[in-house]
Amino acid sequence: MDGIxxxxxxxxxxxxxxxADETPFHHDWEAREWGLAQSARTPGITxxxxxxxxxxxxxxxxxxxxxxxxxAQTDFATYIEAGWMTVDDIGRFxxxxxxxxxxxxxxxxxxxxxxxxxxxxxxxxxxxxxxPLFAIGQQVIAASHGHAGHTRLPQYARGRxxxxxACNGAHVLPDESARGVxxxxxxxxxxxxxxxxxxxxxxxxxxxFLDLWESYLSADKQ
Amino acid sequence: MSSKFDAEKVAEIHxxxxxxxxxxxxxxxxxxxxxxxxxxxxxxxxxxxxxxAYTDQIGPKRGARVVARAWLDAExxxxxxxxxxxxIDELGxxxxxxxxxxxxxxxxxxxxxxxxxxxxxxxxxxxxxxPAWYKAAAYRSRAVRDPRxxxxxxxxxxxDDIEVRVWDSTAELRYLVLPQRPxxxxxxxxxALTELVSRNSMIGTDRNLIKR
Numbered sequence: 001m002d003g004i005x006x007x008x009x010x011x012x013x014x015x016x017x018x019x020a021d022e023t024p025f026h027h028d029w030e031a032r033e034w035g036l037a038q039s040a041r042t043p044g045i046t047x048x049x050x051x052x053x054x055x056x057x058x059x060x061x062x063x064x065x066x067x068x069x070x071x072a073q074t075d076f077a078t079y080i081e082a083g084w085m086t087v088d089d090i091g092r093f094x095x096x097x098x099x100x101x102x103x104x105x106x107x108x109x110x111x112x113x114x115x116x117x118x119x120x121x122x123x124x125x126x127x128x129x130x131x132p133l134f135a136i137g138q139q140v141i142a143a144s145h146g147h148a149g150h151t152r153l154p155q156y157a158r159g160r161x162x163x164x165x166a167c168n169g170a171h172v173l174p175d176e177s178a179r180g181v182x183x184x185x186x187x188x189x190x191x192x193x194x195x196x197x198x199x200x201x202x203x204x205x206x207x208x209f210l211d212l213w214e215s216y217l218s219a220d221k222q
Numbered sequence: 223m224s225s226k227f228d229a230e231k232v233a234e235i236h237x238x239x240x241x242x243x244x245x246x247x248x249x250x251x252x253x254x255x256x257x258x259x260x261x262x263x264x265x266x267x268x269x270x271x272x273x274x275a276y277t278d279q280i281g282p283k284r285g286a287r288v289v290a291r292a293w294l295d296a297e298x299x300x301x302x303x304x305x306x307x308x309x310i311d312e313l314g315x316x317x318x319x320x321x322x323x324x325x326x327x328x329x330x331x332x333x334x335x336x337x338x339x340x341x342x343x344x345x346x347x348x349x350x351x352x353p354a355w356y357k358a359a360a361y362r363s364r365a366v367r368d369p370r371x372x373x374x375x376x377x378x379x380x381x382d383d384i385e386v387r388v389w390d391s392t393a394e395l396r397y398l399v400l401p402q403r404p405x406x407x408x409x410x411x412x413x414a415l416t417e418l419v420s421r422n423s424m425i426g427t428d429r430n431l432i433k434r
Contacts, residue, residue, distance in 0.1 A: 008390065009367045013359040016375050020428075022421050024276055024351035029248040032255055034276060034351060035269030038318075040258050044224035051341055054420045061240055067342070069247040072254050076243070077235045083223040085261065087238045090253050104262035112281060113271040117317040117347055121307070124394040126324065133312040149229065152392045154339050156366065168322070171393060180227045180262050187393050190392045198367055210378030211393030
């Protein structure tokens with residue numbers, strides 16, 4: 001979707017608030033949100049659906065609320081959409097109501113959590129019968145249009161010419177995964193010159209690399 | 223019950239949440255945790271353990287160890303550049319969001335910078351929780367368009383003859399920058415070298431590491 005989340009190249013957001021501080025959390029609530037996002041049971045969702053639900057936050061909330069706050073709002077939305085909670089549950093003293101589980105998850109120790117992190121190294125690729133359509137070094141053009149759902153082709157690269165730099169294998173296609181459908185499609189690292197992307201970059205040798213799925217690309221016949 | 227993947231419904235839910243959620247971030251997250259605990263969907267002690275893991279154990283010190291080892295051991299560096307997930311797993315660091323890790327190397331001619339313009343993708347198991355600026359609109363919008371301007375704000379000046387390569391994390395691949403070893407750091411131990419590697423240098427917003 002052409003949403004507020006698609007920020008690459010947008011102007012007017014001011015300078016970066018530079019920070020070399022390596023503290024992971026600056027408020028206790030940020031840490032709580034991080035921890036619950038890692039460990040709460042979820043209603044059969046995919047990472048792409050979760051990302052899409054975050055994109056669907058209204059622009060004023062998306063830009064105006066702190067980062068981990070947007071995680072919390074996204075979590076609320078995914079649980080409510082799946083019927084695991086309701087808007088009216090929020091703030092109730094005892095909110096067991098719909099979707100209460102009889103077997104709450106056990107308390108994990110630090111060691112168990114560290115093991116879980118290690119086993120959470122999810123792979124998104126799979127063997128497919130098809131051969132890759134594009135070869136390394138081939139010139140391609142990114143699609144000119146997006147669609148209303150979740151997609152990972154940013155607006156700033158649409159219609160632009162790039163070069164296949166690597167084929168990363170067939171990965172889960174986010175556009176379908178955000179609808180709960182798992183199909184695999186070749187995903188390429190595509191190199192775009194800064195000059196191709198931005199008028200003001202004329203004469204600069206810089207490059208921007210994006211990881212793009214086969215259906216986002218077509219061969220450049222020029 | 224499971225998700226119907228109904229985006230229109232979610233857009234509507236967000237409108238309700240906009241007016242129904244408590245007024246402050248801390249209260250909103252508290253409401254979510256309370257609800258999930260009440261419903262038997264999360265264990266608060268497990269939340270504690272995850273917070274502890276990402277505060278004390280999993281963070282940029284892991285990335286710094288990988289970088290220091292690559293500086294000292296040419297064979298390790300070769301493995302890291304060819305198959306980063308396997309190479310970080312030699313140190314037990316494979317985990318959340320690093321199964322498709324790629325390491326990109328800075329040289330005298332090349333500087334690498336990592337961003338996620340569409341959300342905030344980050345190689346958690348090796349760098350920990352992403353810094354606030356990495357997730358903010360200013361960085362996400364400008365890193366791909368004005369990387370040299372962004373780098374200047376971090377105090378990093380890039381000569382015109384150095385090529386800047388920006389990696390926009392649009393898929394499940396994640397990127398770790400291998401910074402250059404600072405001059406004069408020969409003969410230092412791996413432990414001592416890890417102290418020289420800043421988190422920002424592994425994202426690409428720091429370049430010229432110095433021997434302290």
